Amino acid sequence: xxxVTQPExxxxxxxxxxVELKCNYSYSGSPELFWYVQYSRQRLQLLLRHISRESIKxxxxxxxxxxxxxxLKKPFAQEEDSAMYYCALKGGTSGSRLTFGEGTxxxxxx
Amino acid sequence: ExxxxxxxxxxxxxxxxxxILRCVPISNHLYFxxxxxxxxxxxxxxxxxxxxxxxxxxxxxxxxFSVERPDGSNFTLKIRSTKLEDSAMYFCASSVGxxxxxxxTFGSGTRLTVV
Numbered sequence: 686x687x688x689v690t691q692p693e694x695x696x697x698x699x700x701x702x703x704v705e706l707k708c709n710y711s712y713s714g715s716p717e718l719f720w721y722v723q724y725s726r727q728r729l730q731l732l733l734r735h736i737s738r739e740s741i742k743x744x745x746x747x748x749x750x751x752x753x754x755x756x757l758k759k760p761f762a763q764e765e766d767s768a769m770y771y772c773a774l775k776g777g778t779s780g781s782r783l784t785f786g787e788g789t790x791x792x793x794x795x
Numbered sequence: 796e797x798x799x800x801x802x803x804x805x806x807x808x809x810x811x812x813x814x815i816l817r818c819v820p821i822s823n824h825l826y827f828x829x830x831x832x833x834x835x836x837x838x839x840x841x842x843x844x845x846x847x848x849x850x851x852x853x854x855x856x857x858x859x860f861s862v863e864r865p866d867g868s869n870f871t872l873k874i875r876s877t878k879l880e881d882s883a884m885y886f887c888a889s890s891v892g893x894x895x896x897x898x899x900t901f902g903s904g905t906r907l908t909v910v
Contacts, residue, residue, distance in 0.1 A: 719898055728799075731898035731899070771838065783838075784840070786837065788838075
């Protein structure tokens, strides 16, 4: 079985502060990990995927297989980063389904 | 940027009625999906569809659900006899491929309210 845990439902930081949104997963094989973002009343948008090791809007995420984590980080948060962030996993043997975490609502205060 | 389009954005239906949720995936995508999110809960996988057939479905996707790609552009989710617990946001998604880290493009969702 595959599972994604985002321990923080709410996270509040001040503009310019570093931010880290935690994601832990449970999966026995080699997972594919993603971060999706949902701005207020908009659609889920792909933010990052671990396989491409990219940085989008200043966010990065590194897959740590030892700790089974895929935390999302940004060194200097901006007010426009306020949104709901979902970590998601796709397992190689489970076909195409994405398993989502519960989501973390990030609020960046001025 | 290409988008996945879903209609309607909000649908209210009476318990026991049939509803059809519609989606237009991105034109060169080959894989199609439905997810749902009950208010306050996580986004849950319902079904994936490829090559005109269901490739995978979850435990939620029981006999009252069905999917169809009737005309090569639309992708529909039908709920035959709605229950109160079917009230949720339903998201359609599509992707070019299945492996290799492909992300999915999601639509903006249909909010289904069963009364």
